[in-house]
Amino acid sequence: MTELILPLQRLVEQFRSLPGIGSKTALRLALAVLDMSEERVEEFAGALLDVKRNVRECARCHNIAEGELCAVCGDEGRDAGLICVVEDVRSLMSFERTREYKGLYHVLGGTISPLDGRGPEKLHIDDLVARVESGGVREVIIATGSDVEGETTAMYIARKIKPYGVKVSRLAYGIPVGSDLEYADAQTLTRALEGRREVEA
């Protein structure tokens, strides 16, 4: 019985299909489910189905939403003149956690990556352009990653929306706050030097 019994094997495969979960972890999780009460497992299964059935995409920015618009787009107190373009919902959540950003978002759903067959038409770029075109937008912050795909995507978007006369910006790169210089890689340090600011005293 080196093979798992079928119901367990099926559950292990389900867990293993999740990102970052290997075979050992998948087995550990599946065995943990076996140890749960039937009521707990029903709750878990219910939560899975519920999330898929009751969570949708914001019609404007593609953030997750319960209704037509997400909580950010539905909040009249946010600055509609500022759009922060992110790769995915997790990046959006990171910005929200700062509690400092008061503008709106636009979730691309990834980056341009010709090698993986992901051209710009697979991302929510057209409707970002439409949002800018419809007016009222002052600045677009492109917060895609600093890897090749992220930079390529940022460049592509910048070229598409600059003609509409909006300011287009990228995040600042530099030393993480609280981090020791010793641990900064050469590229980060170079960017930190390039972006140095004069001390006002």
Add this chain to the structure above:
Amino acid sequence: MTELILPLQRLVEQFRSLPGIGSKTALRLALAVLDMSEERVEEFAGALLDVKRNVRECARCHNIAEGELCAVCGDEGRDAGLICVVEDVRSLMSFERTREYKGLYHVLGGTISPLDGRGPEKLHIDDLVARVESGGVREVIIATGSDVEGETTAMYIARKIKPYGVKVSRLAYGIPVGSDLEYADAQTLTRALEGRREVEA
């Protein structure tokens, strides 16, 4: 919207209740579920319910089983005179992976740990004693861990079953195969010295 919308929050909590899954991983997994097709999510939910409903405990050794007995206990080719006592099903699977062990098992369901309020009565010890008592058992290998709880449990079980005249053994401790001496801790090295074997040449 620093708070997650409710259906997502519920799913994050479900994932977070699994062993070894923190808040960040739970969020990552929940968002991955959002990205799955509805069909895939239904499969996942089905696998969860299925494992709980169709997997049970072997009536003899408490391994996981589809029927009355597990695949090991139901295999007539195994040596019924040898029982390997393990803490949990994962340990049993590790032994099965060696493809060398041909005896049966007994899954305790944990270790004795007075501090956590786990006395011997919470483990499947009584029916291990009953198996030994009913005869036909030659040797019991107690493969609980080498931590205090594991050693205490091994000692407790040894005292319970020795009166029936069976051989009781523990696994050998020593240097892991392929590992450098440099990385062996003092305790392991001491055990390896104690357990040294004469070279036959």
